[in-house]
Amino acid sequence: MGHKGAYQKPPQKRLFVALMGVTCLLVVGLIYLGWYIPTMGLANIHPDLPRVVGMLFAVLSGIAVLGTALLVLTTALGKDILGTKFMRGVVIKFLLPLIEQIGKLCGISKDTIRQSFVAMNNSLVVSQRLKINADRILILLPHCLQLAECEIKVTGEIDKCLRCGRCDIMGLADLARKYKVDISVATGGTLARKVIIEKRPKLVLAVACERDLTSGIKDCYPLPVIGVLNDRPFGPCFNTRVDVDKIDAALRSVLA
Structure with missing residues (x-):
């Protein structure tokens, strides 16, 4: 008992944060494509429609970027900046499955991503003080x-x-x-x-x-x-x- 050298190094949340940033960029890219591809068809319906839909997609992109930035700041500062409980839900229900798939494409094992996810989750829980x-x-x-x-x-x-x-x-x-x-x-x-x-x-x-x-x-x-x-x-x-x-x-x- 007590042989601390036998224990593995604590998992780092940096990997999950980095993959979360990549996921955010991909989501924003998909949102942009979702606006750009049908733009010509929308213009045929009404000249102002592409601009209106573009504003909607810009808002969605802004939410994705802002959410990612808040998560990074929360884990970096260790403080509940805004709605940590809700953000934990977003990470658990939405981001984790996406990040696991992106990690697979990058050759990163599921266990490595899960270790980083656990560290990230712990940081968000602790930030709630x-x-x-x-x-x-x-x-x-x-x-x-x-x-x-x-x-x-x-x-x-x-x-x-x-x-x-x-x-x-x-x-x-x-x-x-x-x-x-x-x-x-x-x-x-x-x-x-x-x-x-x-x-x-x-x-x-x-x-x-x-x-x-x-x-x-x-x-x-x-x-x-x-x-x-x-x-x-x-x-x-x-x-x-x-x-x-x-x-x-x-x-x-x-x-x-």
Whole structure:
């Protein structure tokens, strides 16, 4: 335990921001083409129609550019400039699928983009400067954090942990007890959603791989989720690790 050198470097949001800028330019380009191509036909209907439609498309382009600029400023300054909650929705529902496709064309793996997306999402959540009571925060963990050889299964009841220290469950259970925060271990997305519905938290601090974190953030919106990527020294879904200090820091940033 505590071998910090074994943990992967934290994901950077710069990649997602850069791809977001490329996406914005593509959207503006498509809006322009949508105006330019039918312009001649519109002029035949009425001489002023191309100008009116052009103004409409200019407004849409302006919204796209302004939205991208606000997102970049929000993440850069760490402050809720204007409607961060709404902008998170735009990123999650609209930009992420587009950016994944653009990344694919550029030869960037989905996991790399998802890592950057999680960092971007965390930055937007933190920028809201939320202060939440401990009893309304939920720490959600994947079952693969527990040592596979352990005979005591902590799914659904982490206090069963014998505190042997051979996996990170002990440190996380102690952390939850220290701050009096709810903590649950889930075996999959279905159980995780069930736990969230039952406990009705105001914020979720989730540990998982890139795919599960991205899926969880999308499923939980508008509920704020701070994601922490696990480390997989033995491959996916088997004896994974997480830096407990990262969870501690994330908790302290949102606790009232």
